[in-house]
Amino acid sequence: MSRFRLTNPVLLFALLFLSSLPVHLPAAVAEMPKMKTEQLLSLQENPDWKIVDCRLNDAFNGWKLDGVKQGGHIPGATDFSANWLKADGKNKAQTLQEALAAKGLTKEKNIILYDANGRDAAEVAGYLKNQGYSNLYSYNINLWPVEKPLSRYENYQLIVPAVIVHDIIEGKIPETFPAGSKIKIVEASWGEEKTSYAKGHIPTSFHINTDMVEPPTTTEPVMWMLADADTLAKFALKFGFTRDDVVIVTGEEPMAAYRIALVLRYIGVQDVRVLNGGTLAWTLAGYQLEKKSNTPAPVADFGGRIPGNPSVIDTIAQVKAGLKTPETYTLVDNRTWDEHIGKISGYSYHKKKGRIPGSVFGYAGKTDAYSLDYFRNPDKTMRNATEIMALWKEQGIDTSKRLAFMCGSGWRAAEVYYYADVYGLKNIGVYSDGWIGWSNGGNPVETGAPGK
Amino acid sequence: MKKVTLIAFGVTSLQVTLLVILVVLEYLSSYKAGLAQHLYFKKISYVTHFYQGAPLFLHGVLLLILTVMAVKGSSRHGKTIIPNFYKYFILLTAFVICFLSAFTRGLNIYAHLLITLQLCMVLEVAGLMIRRPPS
Structure with missing residues (x-):
C-alpha cells in the first residue's frame, strides 16, 4: 500500500503530467480564434465570410438541442454537420467534397464554425484543416442574443431527431408534441421482419411491410400502386392506427419510412412524423437498436373516414x-x-x-x-x-x-x-x-x- | 468412368444445380426487394404468357410427347422400364404438384420452377435417348 502514497514521487509526477494534458479536444479547436457575437453579426452579410452550423441537422432545422434557448440556425448560415463525418457511405470523401462545393465553402473564404456543445465545430474544423482550409473561426451559439430570432423551418417538427425519439421512449413529452398524447413508433421497410426489422430497430417500434399499403398487382402489368380505400382501412385497423394518433415512422431506409408516413397522412392520421436520417441517425447518436419483435394492438374504429386527407x-x-x-x-x-x-x-x-x-x-x-x-x-x-x-x-x-x-x-x-x-x-x-x-x-x- | 455413366452423372448434376439455383434465388428474394420485384414480374409475365390458355395446352402436349419418349428411351435400356423411368416420373410428378400447389404458386420463383422442371425432364429424356443401351 505504501507504494501508492501521495508523497510517492513517481505518483506525483504522473499526476502532474496528466493534469498538464489539455481537455480532450482536437488540436484544430485550440488553434481556432473564437468569435464574439458582435463580430459575427457584423460579418453576416460579408460575402468573404461563411457561417457554418456544425450541429445535428435537426438543430439547424429548428429543434432545441444541447440545451440551447432557441431552436434553428443563425440567419444566412449554411450547414455542415459533424455527424456527416461519422456516417459511412459509398464515396464518402467525394460526397463531402461535393457538399463543400454546393455550400460555397472554398479555401479562400473565412469560415465561422459554430456549435453548442464545444465538440461539433472542432470536429468539422479538424476535417477542414486536413482538406487545406486555414481561415477557420469558432463561435458558441449559446452566446447568441435571445432577442435576435434564429431561422428555422416552418414545419421542422415533421422530421424528428433521434434524441427526441429517445426521450419519447423514456416517457417524456418533448417540445412540439401535444401533452398527454400517445405516441406510436413504427418501423417501415419492404418485406417481412427478417429483411430489415429483425436486424435491429428503434425500441418499441413494430414493423410495417410496405407491401401492405401497395400490394403488387396479380396480373400484368406488374406494379406496386397505392391500395384502394378499403384495403387501407383494413391496414389502419390491423396496425391500430386512429385519426388522433401521433406517429413517428422510422426505418433503415428513410424512403420507405416517408412512403408509409405519407400513406398514414393520406388515410387521415393527424400527426405523422419521420425519424430524420432513419436508424442511422439513431446509431450515430449512440443508442442501441432493439431486436425483439413488437406487435401492434389492432383497433376496431379508425375514428374518421378513409382517406381523411385526400389532398395529399x-x-x-x-x-x-x-x-x-x-x-x-x-x-x-x-x-x-x-x-x-x-x-x-x-x-x-x-x-x-x-x-x-x-x-x-x-x-x-x-x-x-x-x-x-x-x-x-x-x-x-x-x-x-x-x-x-x-x-x-x-x-x-x-x-x-x-x-x-x-x-x-x-x-x-x-x-x-x-x-x-x-x-x-x-x-x-x-x-x-x-x-x-x-x-x-x-x-x-x-x-x-x-x-x- | 464409362461414357454411359458419365452422361447420366452430367445430366443429374445439371438438374440438381438448376434446382439449387432456384432455392438460392427464392431465399435471396426474401431479403432483396429488387430481386423479389424482378422475379415476381417475371413470374406474372411467364404465367400469363406460357402457363394459361392455349400455351398451357401446348405444354400438356409437350409433356405427353416427352413421357412417350421417356418410356421409349427407358425401354431401350432393359426389359422393364422402371429402373430408368423413375427419375423422369419423379420430375413429372413434381411438375404437376408444383403447378397446382398453392404453396409453390406463392413463391417468387414459381414460373422459373416450372420452366426448370420441364428443362430437367427434357434433359432426362435426352440422356435416355443419347445413352447407348447395354449390348
Whole structure:
C-alpha cells in the first residue's frame, strides 16, 4: 500500500503530467480564434465570410438541442454537420467534397464554425484543416442574443431527431408534441421482419411491410400502386392506427419510412412524423437498436373516414387537369435525369421509358431509382432548403404554384413531399402512381432532353 | 468412368444445380426487394404468357410427347422400364404438384420452377435417348 502514497514521487509526477494534458479536444479547436457575437453579426452579410452550423441537422432545422434557448440556425448560415463525418457511405470523401462545393465553402473564404456543445465545430474544423482550409473561426451559439430570432423551418417538427425519439421512449413529452398524447413508433421497410426489422430497430417500434399499403398487382402489368380505400382501412385497423394518433415512422431506409408516413397522412392520421436520417441517425447518436419483435394492438374504429386527407395525393385526373393549367400547377419529376429523358426506365419490372409531357425535372438521386442524393445529406438527413430551392429554381420550378411530386411509384416523391412540407411549402401533393402508373395506362409520353 | 455413366452423372448434376439455383434465388428474394420485384414480374409475365390458355395446352402436349419418349428411351435400356423411368416420373410428378400447389404458386420463383422442371425432364429424356443401351 505504501507504494501508492501521495508523497510517492513517481505518483506525483504522473499526476502532474496528466493534469498538464489539455481537455480532450482536437488540436484544430485550440488553434481556432473564437468569435464574439458582435463580430459575427457584423460579418453576416460579408460575402468573404461563411457561417457554418456544425450541429445535428435537426438543430439547424429548428429543434432545441444541447440545451440551447432557441431552436434553428443563425440567419444566412449554411450547414455542415459533424455527424456527416461519422456516417459511412459509398464515396464518402467525394460526397463531402461535393457538399463543400454546393455550400460555397472554398479555401479562400473565412469560415465561422459554430456549435453548442464545444465538440461539433472542432470536429468539422479538424476535417477542414486536413482538406487545406486555414481561415477557420469558432463561435458558441449559446452566446447568441435571445432577442435576435434564429431561422428555422416552418414545419421542422415533421422530421424528428433521434434524441427526441429517445426521450419519447423514456416517457417524456418533448417540445412540439401535444401533452398527454400517445405516441406510436413504427418501423417501415419492404418485406417481412427478417429483411430489415429483425436486424435491429428503434425500441418499441413494430414493423410495417410496405407491401401492405401497395400490394403488387396479380396480373400484368406488374406494379406496386397505392391500395384502394378499403384495403387501407383494413391496414389502419390491423396496425391500430386512429385519426388522433401521433406517429413517428422510422426505418433503415428513410424512403420507405416517408412512403408509409405519407400513406398514414393520406388515410387521415393527424400527426405523422419521420425519424430524420432513419436508424442511422439513431446509431450515430449512440443508442442501441432493439431486436425483439413488437406487435401492434389492432383497433376496431379508425375514428374518421378513409382517406381523411385526400389532398395529399393527386389522382391521374387531377394531374391531367393540372398539366393543362401550368400557370398554377407543376408536376415535378423526382427521378434521375436518365429516367426523365427516357434513357432508362429505372426498374427491372417496368420497360417503358420516358416522362409525362409537361412534367419538370425536379432532381432525385445520382445513381439509380432507389437513390435520392440531391435531397439528402451524407448522413441521410434532409438537405437544407436553400440548396434544394436553388436546384428547383434552375429548372424553373415556381414554388408558389401547386407542386405535385412524382417518381416511379411514389417512394422518392413521398420523401420530397415531406421535405417540401418541412420547408413550409403550402400547396403540395404527390402523384403516387407516378411514371409506372401513367405509362401503363397508355397515356402520352415524351423522351429526350426537354426544351426550355 | 464409362461414357454411359458419365452422361447420366452430367445430366443429374445439371438438374440438381438448376434446382439449387432456384432455392438460392427464392431465399435471396426474401431479403432483396429488387430481386423479389424482378422475379415476381417475371413470374406474372411467364404465367400469363406460357402457363394459361392455349400455351398451357401446348405444354400438356409437350409433356405427353416427352413421357412417350421417356418410356421409349427407358425401354431401350432393359426389359422393364422402371429402373430408368423413375427419375423422369419423379420430375413429372413434381411438375404437376408444383403447378397446382398453392404453396409453390406463392413463391417468387414459381414460373422459373416450372420452366426448370420441364428443362430437367427434357434433359432426362435426352440422356435416355443419347445413352447407348447395354449390348
